[in-house]
Amino acid sequence: MSRRPSSRYSEMPMRVTDSRMSLINATPQNKDNVFGKLNIPKPQSTTSERRTSFFGKGIGAGGQRNSMFGAYGGPEKMKDPRPLHDKAFVQQCIKQLCEFLGERGFPGSVSVKALQSPSTKEFLKIYEFIYALLEPSFQMPTAKVEEEIPRMLKDLGYPFALSKSSMYSIGAPHTWPQALGALIWLIDTVKLFSGLREQGLLFSDFSDELCDLEEGTEYNKLFMEYCSDTYNKFMQGADTFEDEEDDYLNKLKKLYNVDEALLHTQQEKHAMLMEHVERLERESQTDRLAGKRTEKLRLQADLQKLQNYRCTLEAHKTGLENKAAGLAEELEAAEMQLEGLKQERTRLQHILEHQKFTPADIERINRERNELQQTVHSLNQSLEEAEQLVWNEEVNLSKTKEKAELKVAEYNKLGRKLKLIPQSAENACGHDFEIRTDYSATTITQYKTQIQNPLKNMMVDVEDECNRLTNVKLSLEETVEQVKSNIFDKENDIKQLKEQIRRVDQQLEHDMQEMAQEEEKWAAEVDSAETHKKRLEKNVTQGCEEAEEELKAAQQQYHVVVQETNEENRMVCKNLTDVFTSAVNHLCAVEKHCNEQLKRFDKMKEVIREDEADMKQLTDLVENFIKKANSL
Template structure:
């Protein structure tokens, strides 16, 4: 019996399913409803210990048919599609939802006490199970990549004894947790930064989850998962299981001759257990129908591919519709704006028409009710023309003043842009020369960076220069010349503005005198024309408001003049500060130059002394060599005659 092969203490809970090919024969009895129910309750993979997430087991949910015999992996049908859909629905609580939102980890992994408890549990388990490496609380706070990889391999070895990390660990470990359906994702980048404070709590949580999984798998009886309590008492299931196991074994061994014997034996056992031949024939017929249905399903196109194509087509259609909708929205917005603009223009035209009509009515009433002579009317017309000309002159003067103010603002804005570009160029050159930041190579702890801060809401510039020191003396001289030129230009502009202000003041005085004459004429007209007193009073108030506006503009120009004076004082003060800093820097350079000259003189003296010593030593060596050469030359060299005489004598 197959049950005897799985002991209660086996360390692996891998699936023990029997896959039956469609060509194994047709005499397979369909199990009863109880057998189907018991088969559907078998767990495929490693069970999960957590109960708060809803499922009782880990691993993939079964996608087999309802007959209790799983189909081959290459079969695509409705039952598999439904199983995959059910698996996706049931496992949606662990991974990302269909909307793409990741679930939040309910564990407070940043809590130090929780981290300490998890680490303690891992160390205790590893110590009890004979972990081959040294382990301690200190080594786990946090561990090295090598130690972490060894721990994962040791823990996962209890689930799969044949497991070895042969590929890159940063790819293999996240795949392991994904296969085990760990509800929270582990990225490849986290494997490279295991010891960082923001990564280690999540890695520790995953490691503790794997530890709980291993503990649960060690407590669970594998036989109870594979064979329920009714398996022994149900003879039909027992016969079917033994037949399926033996037939699959023959199929793997390629022994097709034994299939007939197994079919005959199964029929005899089923008859002996009380099953009628009619039932066997019915099951055989139903099996043939199922095989035909299976062949038809295999010939059909994969529903997943069809659905994928349909999804891609729908995405393209949706994108085209969105683009078209965006174009229509843009066109609608443009048409709406045009309609609003035309509506506003129409409203303005209506208001102008209404005002003109009212003015015509008023003038007609005045014309109908007037009791003056033609000379009086002509006099009033001349006075009205004079007032209109005066009003036009005032309006032109106001426009001229506004134009001058605008030109001054534009000039000031251009000057700001020029200053910013100069400062940026200076900072860029300083960075290239390694003077910025203060920690740069040539900075020596001094902040050489120039910063410009313009005070918003005011026409004057407040420029902050923090510890600015020129790089070289000619640059400082050139900068001083530029500042002097700027001061001269500002002074010239100030003088020009003062002259303009005097001219404007004279013009205002003239206008005031003219205004007095106008008021006198207005009072005379009011005495003569009582019914126009209110109208002329309104015109007088209007002219008075215009004069007040001119006075306000004069006051603003005075404030601008004061601000220019303040800016001039600030520029002069900055020039003095820069001059003092430049003088100090020049003194420092002169002192450093003196030190460098003294150092070079000392070095030259040392080099000359060393050269003299070498020259003396060389002279002594040369004299010794000459003496040795002379001694060698004076030594008598034996000749051939002397050698022959010596030989004859001997």
């Protein structure tokens, strides 16, 4: 048995499903606080082979289990659910294989066309390259390759069988899809292995320690107790072991110091991530790439605007720095002047303290001081007014720049709509009509010469083209008027044709009525012929009966009245001959009349040839009439 407990120790069908052992599968690998981290158990492949029970057949609920030496059924062969015989799916797999080989630096040259039907040598080279990504020291065996490749795939866990015979003709249409499916599965394995190898932090606790905690004494003791208890209940017929699992799980949590709060937090985080994945899958129907491209273009436009604004701010910053440098120089000069004035004041104060002044000197000094103070005050006011004027000018300049930028942006937007911007646009004709945000005098003059003259020329061309199109429009309008008049004439012709058709329909209806009357006449004649026929048959029948009676009388008086009987027989034969002759003459007359009617029908066929359905009915009627006449 494996050292790592599985979710069920019996492969027999369970009477009650149990999903609680999935937490026990995540065996901790660190005694400090590993249960506080998100331990992800190794996912079982959805294409893994299903094995039958090792313990053989079991009995009903509550009964004892059989011995563990039951028959072992080998692995069931699984059918590949992938549509490997679908051409679109095969082309997608070939494209995926080609992209993977190109990304991983395949030494040979591969293309989608070459992978439609590769040779055995190319397949072995590709297989060796992909397998070397899993095991760098791998080398393709030189002998019995057709046996080694299926064996290696089976050892890796490939769930579908790859026959030995398919290795001999790997590029055949019936064998290449299976081999291609194996390569795609191998590529997925390489990607999964690379992803797990890149996530080293997830398994850092495993690689840091050389020993496995599952070999510890405490863990082995708990595991053996759990196995013993569950196996005893299993042999007694139990399928679930909830109490043992809870006890085992609690002991493991105590042994490894489980942080359930952190584990619950990680589970909530996993649920949130799964909801995010489902939302992204639901949003997969929308064209996210187009949205991202649109957002990219919008962000690029914003970035360009920010860069232009940054250049403007840098230029403004440079101007302000220059002004600040000038003001700093003026301030330094004012400070130096102030320092000189302080020194002069100190000197004058020293002189005032150590010398005697006359009242006139003091008055003069006070007057000069007042004058100097007024001068300083006026200079300060002038400086403030100058600074306010400079600030107003800068504000007006920034507003003017913003207005100019709006105008330039509107101009560039209109130019893009008219396909004049950029220089490679459809209507630009190689001219650069775009205005950029640099406002030097030379650039403004350059824009005037660069944009105004080509635009004037284009406006002249557009006016010429408009005039030409106006002329074309007028000619087309005249043509439309002519076509309308033609349509009116044709409508009149159609009305005349409809009137002719109506007249023909009336004539046809009249002819049909005449034919119906003639048919009634023919039906009356047929009825009279039938009546005459019946009368003749009745007369013949009566004559036969009389002849039979006379024959009986003649037989009784044979020898006496032989001559009289012969005479009567001759009279009867003559009468019958007359009757049949008259009947034949009548039939000939009827047949002649029918032939005349057929000739009339032939003439009428030329008139009503377009109406095939009616002609068919008339022909059937005539044929029936002829059959009846012939039957008479």
